[in-house]
Amino acid sequence: MQVLIIEDDAVMAAHVADLLAGRGAVCETVADGRAGLARAAAHPFDLIVTDRMLPGLEGLDVVERLRALEVETPVLVLSALGQATDRVEGLERGADDYLAKPFADDELLARVGALLRRARKEPHPEVLVIGSIEIRVKARTVHRAGRHVALSPKEFELLRCLAEHAGQFVPRSLLLERVWNLRFDPQTNVVDVHVSRLRGKIDEGFEAPAILTARGEGYQLVADPT
Amino acid sequence: MRPPRRLAHSALGRYAALVAAIFLAAFAVVFALVATTVSAYTERRIVETIRTDLAGLEEVWRVGALPGLERVLADRRAAPSASTPPRIHLVIAADGERVAGDFVAWPNDLAPRGETLAFTDAGGRAWTGLLRVVPDGPTLLVAHDRSEHEALMAGLARELALPALLAALAALIAGIVVGRWLLARIERVNATARAVEAGDLAARAPGATRDDEFGELAANFNAALDRIAVLMRSVHHLSEQIAHETRTPLARLRARLERARREIATDPAVAPRAFDEAIEESAKLIAVFAALLDIARAEAAAGDARGLAPVDLAEIVADVIDLYEAVAEDRGLVLAAETRPVVVLGERMLLTRLLANLVDNALKFSPRGGRVDVTVAVEGDEAILAVRDRGPGLPDGFEVVAFDRFTRAEATATVPGHGLGLGLVRAIALRHGMRLGLDRADPGLRVTLRARRAVE
Numbered sequence: 001m002q003v004l005i006i007e008d009d010a011v012m013a014a015h016v017a018d019l020l021a022g023r024g025a026v027c028e029t030v031a032d033g034r035a036g037l038a039r040a041a042a043h044p045f046d047l048i049v050t051d052r053m054l055p056g057l058e059g060l061d062v063v064e065r066l067r068a069l070e071v072e073t074p075v076l077v078l079s080a081l082g083q084a085t086d087r088v089e090g091l092e093r094g095a096d097d098y099l100a101k102p103f104a105d106d107e108l109l110a111r112v113g114a115l116l117r118r119a120r121k122e123p124h125p126e127v128l129v130i131g132s133i134e135i136r137v138k139a140r141t142v143h144r145a146g147r148h149v150a151l152s153p154k155e156f157e158l159l160r161c162l163a164e165h166a167g168q169f170v171p172r173s174l175l176l177e178r179v180w181n182l183r184f185d186p187q188t189n190v191v192d193v194h195v196s197r198l199r200g201k202i203d204e205g206f207e208a209p210a211i212l213t214a215r216g217e218g219y220q221l222v223a224d225p226t
Numbered sequence: 227m228r229p230p231r232r233l234a235h236s237a238l239g240r241y242a243a244l245v246a247a248i249f250l251a252a253f254a255v256v257f258a259l260v261a262t263t264v265s266a267y268t269e270r271r272i273v274e275t276i277r278t279d280l281a282g283l284e285e286v287w288r289v290g291a292l293p294g295l296e297r298v299l300a301d302r303r304a305a306p307s308a309s310t311p312p313r314i315h316l317v318i319a320a321d322g323e324r325v326a327g328d329f330v331a332w333p334n335d336l337a338p339r340g341e342t343l344a345f346t347d348a349g350g351r352a353w354t355g356l357l358r359v360v361p362d363g364p365t366l367l368v369a370h371d372r373s374e375h376e377a378l379m380a381g382l383a384r385e386l387a388l389p390a391l392l393a394a395l396a397a398l399i400a401g402i403v404v405g406r407w408l409l410a411r412i413e414r415v416n417a418t419a420r421a422v423e424a425g426d427l428a429a430r431a432p433g434a435t436r437d438d439e440f441g442e443l444a445a446n447f448n449a450a451l452d453r454i455a456v457l458m459r460s461v462h463h464l465s466e467q468i469a470h471e472t473r474t475p476l477a478r479l480r481a482r483l484e485r486a487r488r489e490i491a492t493d494p495a496v497a498p499r500a501f502d503e504a505i506e507e508s509a510k511l512i513a514v515f516a517a518l519l520d521i522a523r524a525e526a527a528a529g530d531a532r533g534l535a536p537v538d539l540a541e542i543v544a545d546v547i548d549l550y551e552a553v554a555e556d557r558g559l560v561l562a563a564e565t566r567p568v569v570v571l572g573e574r575m576l577l578t579r580l581l582a583n584l585v586d587n588a589l590k591f592s593p594r595g596g597r598v599d600v601t602v603a604v605e606g607d608e609a610i611l612a613v614r615d616r617g618p619g620l621p622d623g624f625e626v627v628a629f630d631r632f633t634r635a636e637a638t639a640t641v642p643g644h645g646l647g648l649g650l651v652r653a654i655a656l657r658h659g660m661r662l663g664l665d666r667a668d669p670g671l672r673v674t675l676r677a678r679r680a681v682e
Contacts, residue, residue, distance in 0.1 A: 083523050084575055102512050184579050186646055187586045193552045
C-alpha cells in the first residue's frame with residue numbers, strides 16, 4: 001500500500017507516516033501543496049492524506065484539481081479547521097473523509113481502513129461472519145455460535161459498524177457518526193451505555209468477550225470471537 | 227482639538243452663504259412685486275389724468291371750436307399748472323393741418339404702449355401720451371413727462387438697496403453664528419470620537435442629557451460606546467478565563483507525562499497507564515477548545531439565513547431520546563417525550579446538539595428515580611421546545627450567568643463537565659434567532675426554547 005502524505009508540519013507528517021507504516025503502508029511525504037499535486041498526479045497512490053493550510057496550494061485545491069484530472073485516489077483531509085461547515089466544504093470539494101486535528105490515532109487508522117475498503121469496492125456481503133458471530137445484513141439478524149441474539153435497531157447498527165472494522169479499534173466519534181449520524185461528542189458518553197448493552201446481549205453465556213474497550217477512546221470487535 | 231476648517235470648506239460657510247442667498251432671493255422677489263405694483267399705479271394715474279384732460283379739451287372744442295382750443299393751450303403754456311407734471315399738447319384739424327401745440331409735427335418715434343403712446347423728445351425726455359380722434363373734429367394728443375415716474379422708481383430701488391444689503395449681511399452673520407453654535411455641538415461629539423480613537427476608551431460626549439436632537443446624537447453615540455465597552459470587557463474576561471481554565475488541564479497533562487517518564491525508568495510495567503491518563507487529559511483539553519470554537523462559530527453565524535433549512539423539532543426530539551434513553555434507564559431515570567410535528571428553520575446538527583446538551587444536563591442533575599420531560603408545543607406562530615427536570619434547580623441569581631462560558635453552580639462541582647454546555651446552547655439559540663428561557667419548575671428547572679414556525 002502506497003500513501004502520499006501532504007503536510008507541512010514535519011512532526012505531524014512523521015507521526016502519520018509512523019502510524020500508517022505500522023499498518024504496512026509505504027509512505028511518501030511532501031510539504032508543499034503544488035509538489036503534492038504533481039506527485040499525486042504522476043504516481044498511482046492507494047491513499048492521499050493531506051493537510052488544508054499548505055504552502056503553495058491549499059489542500060482542498062489540491063483535491064479539486066486531482067478530481068479535475070480524473071485522479072480518483074481516496075483522499076483523507078486532516079485539518080485544524082474542524083467545524084461541521086469545514087467538513088462539509090471538504091467533502092463537497094472532493095475529499096472522501098475529513099478528520100479534525102488534533103485527532104486520536106485509532107480514529108485516523110479506523111477512517112483510513114474504511115476509506116481503503118471502500119476504494120477496493122468490496123461488495124457489501126449479505127452475511128458478515130466474524131468468528132462465532134454471524135450477521136445477516138438484509139434480514140437484520142445476529143447469531144452467535146448458532147444462537148439468535150435479539151438486538152434493537154441501533155444495537156444492530158453498532159455491531160455492524162464494529163464488525164466492518166473487526167480487529168481494529170473504532171473510536172466513539174466514528175460510531176456516533178455512522179450509527180446516529182451525529183458529528184459532535186455528547187458530554188456524557190452515551191455510546192458507552194449503548195455498547196455495554198450490546199455487549200451484555202452478545203456476550204451473554206460466553207466466556208470470552210467479543211467487544212473490547214480501547215483505552216477510553218473506542219471499541220473493538222475482536223477478529224475471532226469464540 | 228484640530229485647527230478650524232477654512233470657512234469655504236466647512237459646512238458652516240456653505241450653510242451661511244446659502245441662508246444669505248435665500249434671503250436675498252426672497253428680498254428680490256418682494257422688491258419686484260412692490261416695483262410692479264407702484265409702477266402700475268402711477269402709470270394708471272398718468273393715463274387717467276390725460277384722459278380727463280382730453281375730455282376737457284374735447285369739450286372746449288365743442289364750445290369754442292378750434293380757436294377756443296388754441297386759446298386754452300396758449301393760457302396753459304403761459305401759466306403751467308404746478309400740481310401736474312409738465313405736459314405737452316398737439317391739436318391737428320380734421321383736414322390734417324396743425325392747429326396748435328408744442329410740436330411742430332407728429333413725433334416720429336411714436337411707440338404704442340398698450341393703449342398709450344411712448345416717445346422720447348429731442349432733449350431726451352420720456353413721455354407718455356394718449357391720442358384722441360374727435361369724430362368730425364380734430365385729433366388731440368396730450369403727453370405727460372414720465373421723468374417723475376422714472377425718478378420715483380429709481381428712488382424706490384435706491385432706497386431699498388441698502389436695507390436689502392444690510393438684511394442679507396445680517397442673514398449671513400446670523401447663519402454663521404447659529405451654524406457655529408450648532409457645529410460646536412457636533413464638534414463635541416467629533417472630539418469624543420477622536421479621543422476614543424486616540425485610545426481614551428472612557429471618553430463620552432457631553433450634553434447627552436439635553437432633550438433635543440444633539441442630545442439624542444450624543445446619547446446614542448455614548449450608548450454605542452458603552453455597548454462596545456461591555457463587549458470588550460466580556461472578551462477580555464473570556465480570554466482571561468480561557469487562559470485560567472486551560473492552565474489546570476495543562477498542568478495535569480504535564481504532571482502525568484512527568485510521572486510516565488519517571489515510571490518508565492523505574493517501573494516500565496505501569497508506565498502505559500500514566501500515558502493513557504495523559505492522552506485522556508489532552509482529549510479533555512481538546513474538547514474544551516472544540517466547544518469554545520463551536521460557540522464562537524455559532525455566535526458569528528447569528529442572523530445568517532444561509533445554511534438554515536426546514537427541520538421538524540419532533541424528529542430532533544426523537545433522535546435525542548433515542549440517544550439518551552438508555553443512559554436515563556441506566557441511571558434509574560425516566561426520559562419521556564411529548565411532541566407534535568412542528569417545522570422550524572434551523573441547522574439540524576446544531577439543534578440536535580442543543581437538545582442533546584439540555585437533556586444531558588437535565589439527566590446529570592436529576593436525582594435517582596427522577597423524571598425528565600421533553601416537550602414540543604405550539605403557541606400561535608411559535609414552536610416551544612422545553613426540557614424539564616426535577617433536580618435541585620438553579621441557585622438564586624444563577625439564572626443570569628447560567629449560559630455564560632465556564633460558569634458552573636458551586637454545588638455541582640462533583641458533576642463532570644467543562645461549563646460550556648449551556649454556553650453552546652445559548653450560542654446555537656442565538657444563531658437561530660430563538661429565545662431561550664429558564665423557569666423554576668419547583669421542583670426542578672424548565673428550559674424553554676421559543677422558535678418562529680417555518681411557513682409551510
